[in-house]
Amino acid sequence: MSAKLVQGNEAVVYGAFNAGLKFFAGYPITPSTEIAEMCSRDLPKVGGAFIQMEDEISSIAACIGASLAGFRSMSATSGPGFSLMQENIGYAIMAEVPIVIVDVQRMGPSTGIATAPSQSDYMQVRWGTHGDHPMVSFAPFSVEECFTEAIRAFYWSEKISSVVVLLLDEVVAHMREGIDIDNVENILEVPDRGPFSEEKEGFRPYKVDRDKGAKLPPLGTGYRFNVTGLVHDEMGFPVEDPEKTGDLIRRLHNKIDAVEDEMASYDERYTEDADVIVISYGSVARSSLRAVRELRKNNVKVGFFRPITVWPFPSKRVRELSKKVKNIVVAEMSMGQMVHEVERSVGDSCQITLLQGIKGELITPDAIHNTVSEVISK
Amino acid sequence: MIGELTNKYLRMDRLPHMWCPGCGHGIALGALLRAFDRVKIDKDKTVILSGIGCASRAVGYLDFSTVHTTHGRALAFATGLRLLRDDVKVIVIMGDGDALAIGGNHFIHACRRNIDITAIVLNNQIYGMTGGQSSPTTPQSRLSTTTPYGNFARAFDFCNLAIGAGATYVARATAYHASLMTELYANAIKHHGFSFVETFTQCPVNYGRRNKFPDPASMLQYMKDISVPFKVAQNMGSDELQGKIVIGELIKEKEDVELNEVVRERIMKFRGGAQ
Numbered sequence: 254m255s256a257k258l259v260q261g262n263e264a265v266v267y268g269a270f271n272a273g274l275k276f277f278a279g280y281p282i283t284p285s286t287e288i289a290e291m292c293s294r295d296l297p298k299v300g301g302a303f304i305q306m307e308d309e310i311s312s313i314a315a316c317i318g319a320s321l322a323g324f325r326s327m328s329a330t331s332g333p334g335f336s337l338m339q340e341n342i343g344y345a346i347m348a349e350v351p352i353v354i355v356d357v358q359r360m361g362p363s364t365g366i367a368t369a370p371s372q373s374d375y376m377q378v379r380w381g382t383h384g385d386h387p388m389v390s391f392a393p394f395s396v397e398e399c400f401t402e403a404i405r406a407f408y409w410s411e412k413i414s415s416v417v418v419l420l421l422d423e424v425v426a427h428m429r430e431g432i433d434i435d436n437v438e439n440i441l442e443v444p445d446r447g448p449f450s451e452e453k454e455g456f457r458p459y460k461v462d463r464d465k466g467a468k469l470p471p472l473g474t475g476y477r478f479n480v481t482g483l484v485h486d487e488m489g490f491p492v493e494d495p496e497k498t499g500d501l502i503r504r505l506h507n508k509i510d511a512v513e514d515e516m517a518s519y520d521e522r523y524t525e526d527a528d529v530i531v532i533s534y535g536s537v538a539r540s541s542l543r544a545v546r547e548l549r550k551n552n553v554k555v556g557f558f559r560p561i562t563v564w565p566f567p568s569k570r571v572r573e574l575s576k577k578v579k580n581i582v583v584a585e586m587s588m589g590q591m592v593h594e595v596e597r598s599v600g601d602s603c604q605i606t607l608l609q610g611i612k613g614e615l616i617t618p619d620a621i622h623n624t625v626s627e628v629i630s631k
Numbered sequence: 632m633i634g635e636l637t638n639k640y641l642r643m644d645r646l647p648h649m650w651c652p653g654c655g656h657g658i659a660l661g662a663l664l665r666a667f668d669r670v671k672i673d674k675d676k677t678v679i680l681s682g683i684g685c686a687s688r689a690v691g692y693l694d695f696s697t698v699h700t701t702h703g704r705a706l707a708f709a710t711g712l713r714l715l716r717d718d719v720k721v722i723v724i725m726g727d728g729d730a731l732a733i734g735g736n737h738f739i740h741a742c743r744r745n746i747d748i749t750a751i752v753l754n755n756q757i758y759g760m761t762g763g764q765s766s767p768t769t770p771q772s773r774l775s776t777t778t779p780y781g782n783f784a785r786a787f788d789f790c791n792l793a794i795g796a797g798a799t800y801v802a803r804a805t806a807y808h809a810s811l812m813t814e815l816y817a818n819a820i821k822h823h824g825f826s827f828v829e830t831f832t833q834c835p836v837n838y839g840r841r842n843k844f845p846d847p848a849s850m851l852q853y854m855k856d857i858s859v860p861f862k863v864a865q866n867m868g869s870d871e872l873q874g875k876i877v878i879g880e881l882i883k884e885k886e887d888v889e890l891n892e893v894v895r896e897r898i899m900k901f902r903g904g905a906q
Contacts, residue, residue, distance in 0.1 A: 278711055297897040302714045306707065307740040314704040314737075315711030318680075321698060322712045322719075344701050453675075472696040472712065473719035475675040479691060481699035490645065490691060491699075 256431040261399045262287040268403025272443045275301035275324040278315035283367040284423040285357040288329035309334035313341040316352045323471025329355035343382035344482045349467040351410040358422040360613040369613030370423035373587040387509040390418040390564040392534045396430035408441045414466030424536035460487035464511040518561040527556030529580040544621035568598035575602035586610035636664040642694045653847035655806035655832025666816035677720040680705045686726035686753035703734025706741040717891045727754040728766040742796035745824045746890040755834035763837030774841045789829045800826035801882040805854035824889045
């Protein structure tokens with residue numbers, strides 16, 4: 254097949270199908286609805302099922318149920334619905350059930366502006382659900398990346414037996430680019446969950462190494478263990494023993510720490526000789542790249558850094574880069590959320606300047622261009 | 632007989648259970664085990680889910696694939712679990728606050744979809760686990776820790792709600808009517824489509840003692856006194872039925888389309904009839 258115009262949301266669905274998606278439960282919400290619509294049309298064709306639930310709370314609950322039954326499951330939403338999902342995001346983390354949630358960020362707080370882009374869910378992704386928990390999230394900036402990052406989201410959700418949030422924004426979700434879906438290279442093979450022990454009696458799904466995720470065989474196949482959101486033992490039964498409690502919470506974090514380097518992904522350009530680096534993700538990074546290229550034409554030594562794995566934040570690389578430059582400019586469509594991660598990574602190594610985008614519109618290349626020019630003229 | 636059943640269907644190493652002395656949930660669990668035996672349930676092909684609360688702790692004792700979900704959401708988990716797995720029986724056990732307050736929306740939509748799930752609600756008319764707060768089924772004027780001057784709201788009629796929402800099997804029993812309960816559970820499990828059995832149980836510790844029931848037996852006696860079999864109720868006026876509860880099978884439709892069939896049919900259509 255040759256290249257055709259594909260929308261970001263559409264590419265997410267193509268990616269999910271490539272990764273073996275069999276179940277989608279969701280609730281209509283702008284600007285993510287195309288994902289649900291497409292799944293409702295195409296899932297039956299691959300032996301899967303779509304269901305429109307009564308709200309986002311039940312949508313993610315149904316996804317967890319379908320995943321427990323053995324199927325790759327996904328839901329898609331935006332800020333208001335993502336807030337409703339937080340309860341069961343915690344459940345999936347605690348019970349170690351692989352699911353993928355697409356959050357297409359729009360302007361908030363509350364109903365905000367339904368059709369306006371934003372990046373103000375960045376911290377909600379990380380800390381939205383209660384309790385100590387790790388979080389994994391990938392943020393594409395192009396239509397092709399919507400496709401490949403959706404596959405990567407499924408890959409890692411299976412690897413770590415947990416939630417992965419595919420973090421889009423309204424611009425990335427709705428823009429169209431020409432891509433040849435059938436000929437994208439280096440596609441990840443999403444692993445199967447098995448094989449599982451043939452000894453089904455007394456099977457302990459949560460008996461794994463201290464830095465590994467649990468592997469839950471599909472329910473209703475003869476493995477009669479318990480799944481719960483309570484602190485639990487190796488068989489899934491509630492416990493309140495302090496040692497076992499500490500071990501579980503630590504393992505939930507360890508299993509992410511163990512693969513953090515492997516999971517890290519970023520797009521770094523023009524940093525070799527840079528005096529200043531622009532850090533941004535998602536659609537804003539498109540503006541940044543344009544601005545950086547324009548500035549380079551004028552011989553301004555400016556670099557470009559874009560986290561793709563936005564959680565865990567690529568702190569190590571940002572720390573290294575900060576030691577080589579005088580300034581970092583962070584551009585994001587919020588009052589400043591990712592900038593806190595940059596600050597945490599950089600310490601006193603260099604100056605940090607924040608360019609906020611809080612008007613419900615994409616930060617323009619001009620705005621980034623101007624901010625960089627001001628920073629270097631100081 | 633029950634000893635045989637407990638060995639067969641319970642995780643004996645999980646006992647003793649956490650329910651209070653005199654609690655009615657054990658009667659319901661016993662009836663469920665008898666119903667399992669009657670329908671010859673396959674332990675490896677049955678998934679039992681629950682929400683949060685006293686009733687929901689039942690799943691921890693049942694030797695099946697079990698999922699103790701979040702408060703009110705069990706039916707939503709069950710819907711996702713069942714949709715592509717018509718090889719498994721799915722049973723959901725909930726409490727009244729669980730299924731009807733926080734989970735009320737999920738409850739009516741599960742009824743409406745007619746997916747093949749059996750929902751059993753143990754209705755003790757109170758939030759027991761948190762110490763006796765009023766629930767959507769606490770009768771008007773009754774006392775609880777959050778209605779110290781009497782409950783001002785009317786109690787939900789669980790079964791009428793289920794019928795109104797389109798459930799295709801709706802039945803009610805009380806802890807007094809243990810053999811009826813067994814029969815209803817068995818029929819509900821056999822029913823093709825969404826089945827719902829409301830089961831009144833007594834909570835002597837957090838409901839009875841604040842509402843002039845001196846002991847569990849007096850609560851069971853009260854359940855017996857206010858219960859009217861469905862057939863008898865057909866010949867009674869609404870005045871006569873004031874303050875009564877109708878027990879037995881209230882709705883038993885067989886012809887309705889079940890959701891899994893629709894899903895399977897669509898998949899088959901796209902596969903040109905080949906599995």
